[in-house]
Amino acid sequence: MWIFLNDRFVTEQDAKISVFDHGFLYGDGVYETIRSYGARIFMRDHHLSRLHRSADAIGLTVPIPPSEWPRLLHEAMDRNQLGNDQTDAYLRITVSRGVGEIGLDPALCQTPTVVIMAKPLHPPAAELYQRGVSLVIAQTRRNLPSALSPQIKATNFLNNILAKREAIAARVFDALLLNWEGHLTEGTVSNVFFISQGRLYTPSVECGLLDGITRTILLQMAGELKIPVHEGRFTPEELLHADECFLTNTSMEVMPVVSVNGQSIGHSTPGPLTRQLHRHFIDNRSRFLEPLG
Ligand code: PLP
Known part of the structure; x- marks a missing residue:
């Protein structure tokens, strides 16, 4: 190499x-x-x-x-x-x-x-996209923004690694971190979204999370599909009662989530709006590639 x-x-x-x-x-x-x-x-x-x-x-x-x-x-x-x-x-x-x-x-x-x-680049296996993945909510809280802002993509990554270790111990795909107030922030290397009654929800940047570039594109694409979007502060209970959930990042794009803390999300299978958003992402991602030559 x-x-x-x-x-x-x-x-x-x-x-x-x-x-x-x-x-x-x-x-x-x-x-x-x-x-x-x-x-x-x-x-x-x-x-x-x-x-x-x-x-x-x-x-x-x-x-x-x-x-x-x-x-x-x-x-x-x-x-x-x-x-x-x-x-x-x-x-x-x-x-x-x-x-x-x-x-x-x-x-x-x-x-x-x-x-x-x-x-x-090795994206996750295709069967994970078909079946969806499971998460846990970590005991490890996300860094307090005034101590070490999650907006800084820092090589000091222990906060995320400690949460990932919890996911590994629970034998699930990843962990979600809560902030100092117990509100949802993000996954260890991804942003989190959920869907309830046709609306798309994602924690706002003020909750203390990395403003993911895929997150920004996803929000734009939801607008294109006329899916109402709400950025704000959300509790784990709101996520557990959601119809659908997914994670986003640069290498995996949109990964459906079907259970959190052992509790099913929706019908325990990737939901229709998650699939629609991922399809729209795949069909339109070329708009976000650098020009050829
Ligand atoms: N949140 C964290 C903590 C991350 O490490 C990442 C990506 O590595 C993301 C969110 C998603 O960011 P992006 O969509 O820019 O890849």
Whole structure:
């Protein structure tokens, strides 16, 4: 595998980072996961803007100018023979603080570490989309936004990992995290939606969650399908009484959820509006791909 490290592409064996790197020591960094459909990257500029916003929020200067990213992402795909008719690409950009002391004086500050990895994208198995998945509501609460904002896509990912461990212990697909008030936020790597009486509900960003790029597209698509949308604060009970539920993220798109905490959602099978929204997403996603060439 070819990996971009700081200023050049190197082989996996040569992609070495210092043990003093603050990303390794403290989870002091930011990242993005991006995908392609064939050769074209989905919502590229939105992902890159979110990377720069996350970096700004932790006072990290991304050492790659915005205009350079498209070339680097495509080179990462090309060198690894990805992003073609056979294989969609999963791209991960990581920017960490690097080695040195934390300081306000730029002359004393570290040089950030930049990594781009490109791997084949492996979406969940087709049968999971057909059957739907089960979730638990985690005991682990989502980070308090005033402590570590979930809007920052940070390499400090322990909050989500602790919730994911609960899902693994319960032998289910994923966990949902509640916020400090007991309201729903999101999955460990996804946003959550539910449908009740023909209306689509999703926790608002103020509940403390990552403003997912797929979430934004889904909300837009619900508008196109004339499905009324309500962003707000919701309790787990409202979700448990919903007719349908699903998760969204860049690599899985729309994943139907059929049970939460062992309790069936709707008829325990992917619901009609979930299917309609996913179909609309598949039929229209090309509108959100970068232009060819
Ligand atoms: N929420 C969290 C915590 C995530 O890690 C992710 C994606 O990785 C999402 C939501 C969904 O974001 P997106 O749709 O931009 O992939």
